[in-house]
Amino acid sequence: MRVRSSVPLRSVLCLALLLTGSSNASSNFSYFGSYELSPYRTAERLIRNLNLVPQNQEISGEEDFDDDPSQRRLVERKLNLDILGDAGATVPVEQLGHHAGYYRLKRTHAAKMFYFFFESRGKSSDPVVVWLTGGPGCSSELALFYENGPFKIADNMSLIWSDYGWDKASNLIYVDQPTGTGFSYSTDVRDIRFGEKGISDDLYDFLQAFFQEHSGYLKNELYITGESYAGHYVPAVTERVHRGNKEKHGLHLNLKGFAIGNGLTNPGIQYSAYADYAYSTGIIGEKEYKAISKIYPVCELSVKLCGAHGIITCIASLMVCNSIFTSILLLAGDINYYDIRKKCEGSLCYDFSNMEKFLNQKSVRHALGVGDRKFVSCNPLVHGALLADLMKNLEEVIPTLIDEGIELLVYAGEYDLICNWLGNYRWVGSMKWSGNQNFSVAPFVPFTVDQHEAGLLKSSGPLTFLKILNAGHMVPMDQPKAALEMLRRWTTGKLVEEQSSPGLDEAY
Ligand SMILES: *[C@@H]1O[C@H](CO)[C@@H](O)[C@H](O)[C@H]1NC(C)=O
Numbered sequence: 491m492r493v494r495s496s497v498p499l500r501s502v503l504c505l506a507l508l509l510t511g512s513s514n515a516s517s518n519f520s521y522f523g524s525y526e527l528s529p530y531r532t533a534e535r536l537i538r539n540l541n542l543v544p545q546n547q548e549i550s551g552e553e554d555f556d557d558d559p560s561q562r563r564l565v566e567r568k569l570n571l572d573i574l575g576d577a578g579a580t581v582p583v584e585q586l587g588h589h590a591g592y593y594r595l596k597r598t599h600a601a602k603m604f605y606f607f608f609e610s611r612g613k614s615s616d617p618v619v620v621w622l623t624g625g626p627g628c629s630s631e632l633a634l635f636y637e638n639g640p641f642k643i644a645d646n647m648s649l650i651w652s653d654y655g656w657d658k659a660s661n662l663i664y665v666d667q668p669t670g671t672g673f674s675y676s677t678d679v680r681d682i683r684f685g686e687k688g689i690s691d692d693l694y695d696f697l698q699a700f701f702q703e704h705s706g707y708l709k710n711e712l713y714i715t716g717e718s719y720a721g722h723y724v725p726a727v728t729e730r731v732h733r734g735n736k737e738k739h740g741l742h743l744n745l746k747g748f749a750i751g752n753g754l755t756n757p758g759i760q761y762s763a764y765a766d767y768a769y770s771t772g773i774i775g776e777k778e779y780k781a782i783s784k785i786y787p788v789c790e791l792s793v794k795l796c797g798a799h800g801i802i803t804c805i806a807s808l809m810v811c812n813s814i815f816t817s818i819l820l821l822a823g824d825i826n827y828y829d830i831r832k833k834c835e836g837s838l839c840y841d842f843s844n845m846e847k848f849l850n851q852k853s854v855r856h857a858l859g860v861g862d863r864k865f866v867s868c869n870p871l872v873h874g875a876l877l878a879d880l881m882k883n884l885e886e887v888i889p890t891l892i893d894e895g896i897e898l899l900v901y902a903g904e905y906d907l908i909c910n911w912l913g914n915y916r917w918v919g920s921m922k923w924s925g926n927q928n929f930s931v932a933p934f935v936p937f938t939v940d941q942h943e944a945g946l947l948k949s950s951g952p953l954t955f956l957k958i959l960n961a962g963h964m965v966p967m968d969q970p971k972a973a974l975e976m977l978r979r980w981t982t983g984k985l986v987e988e989q990s991s992p993g994l995d996e997a998y
């Protein structure tokens with residue numbers, strides 16, 4: 491899920507309007523001359539307006555602002571939620587541990603990270619799965635209530651067990667992060683995060699504290715998963731945990747793999763796919779396709795200028811590249827860019843109002859221990875602070891991880907535009923690692939659930955790409971059963987069936 495209602499993105503949209511206006515005179519590229527400057531100026535203005543303090547990008551440092559060591563950092567409470575229906579659990583429902591907690595972050599002045607922890611409805615030996623929703627700035631409760639959580643919210647605010655919650659095959663943690671997202675907060679503005687270093691340190695510190703509290707789960711396998719902008723978070727956090735293990739910091743975490751669903755990981759490559767995807771699905775026609783495709787070389791160049799450490803250059807790059815996306819949207823009308831089969835209704839293109847209604851009930855907030863903190867699904871401030879992070883290429887940390895045996899699953903619902911399967915397939919396929927030759931010649935084989943083809947899968951060694959059929963951006967919402975099967979098979983090493991069906995042409 492990505493926030494698109496914030497102040498900065500309005501400027502992006504304006505830019506796109508101008509660019510689209512100009513693209514009618516499609517043979518004249520001189521307008522790029524003036525835009526080369528204006529995204530920079532716009533970026534500088536944004537930084538000033540949002541007080542992004544870019545010269546001090548990572549406030550985190552290595553310090554530990556431990557004001558009161560006697561105070562417990564992790565405060566967790568057991569939830570006794572009234573949930574209707576059949577849990578389908580192997581243990582009595584009363585014994586199922588559901589928890590919510592706050593972790594007081596180490597490398598911050600006053601930040602507290604909120605999380606839910608649901609013990610598995612299957613076996614306690616099931617893996618521990620961490621889920622991160624994207625945005626940046628959108629709460630992981632979006633996934634909890636609408637995608638892969640243990641229960642759903644009925645219109646009358648009752649909770650009802652979900653048959654396909656990922657807690658059926660894992661001990662499941664939802665984290666609200668970075669600071670400022672969902673119920674996570676700080677009373678000190680210096681704690682806002684501007685990039686993946688601070689974000690991954692915070693999550694690493696949280697996981698250390700979590701496993702200290704729940705040391706019985708240290709032997710379980712650990713998987714880091716997430717969606718959308720978590721295409722940035724998930725590789726960063728996985729790299730951080732792997733590094734912590736190798737350097738023997740803290741507790742050794744039994745890290746086995748990471749999964750990215752419809753993620754934004756390598757923007758330079760993924761922006762190349764927008765026009766191709768939109769044209770191949772008929773959202774735009776040939777003339778528009780040709781016009782929009784002409785923006786890409788400028789976008790590609792801007793991504794290079796942004797590099798790994800840029801700030802203003804990266805925000806400028808975001809504006810240039812995002813004009814590709816917004817141009818497509820302008821042509822496509824009120825399309826739901828998370829699912830091109832649908833219309834965009836509501837601020838996130840779906841109606842998630844029941845979640846805000848549910849979580850803002852006094853009784854619920856009391857049960858969760860969040861005081862009278864108001865819950866909002868997505869925080870534009872968190873999003874704004876990460877504008878310079880958006881165009882960074884997180885693929886860079888992945889080859890080392892998979893070459894050192896950490897498994898990666900990249901999956902994508904076929905009807906998502908914003909983080910479409912094609913762009914994801916392109917970065918996965920072109921990634922340089924020891925097995926990329928073998929991966930490139932591996933065939934696509936059907937991913938079958940209940941004798942039906944639920945997806946197309948391509949895999950070699952630790953790397954798997956899976957295109958999920960009949961799903962948009964939020965795969966576990968659209969195909970809950972297939973998504974649970976995917977998780978179950980992937981974490982038990984059974985995703986790649988031994989008999990691969992022959993004769994299937996590559997999907998792309
Ligand atoms: C192309 O841009 C130049 C420079 O702004 C301008 O003088 C010229 O008239 C434009 N040509 C067309 C065909 O729009």
Ligand SMILES: *[C@@H]1O[C@H](CO)[C@@H](O)[C@H](O)[C@H]1NC(C)=O
Pocket residue numbers: 574644645646647648650
């Ligand atoms: C609320 O809705 C659920 C599902 O529709 C239903 O089972 C339940 O009985 C309802 N509860 C009340 C109090 O109306």
Ligand SMILES: *[C@@H]1O[C@H](CO)[C@@H](O)[C@H](O)[C@H]1NC(C)=O
Pocket residue numbers: 924925928951
């Ligand atoms: C690639 O596949 C071949 C043939 O199956 C195998 O022998 C080789 O070890 C694989 N290479 C890597 C790096 O996995």
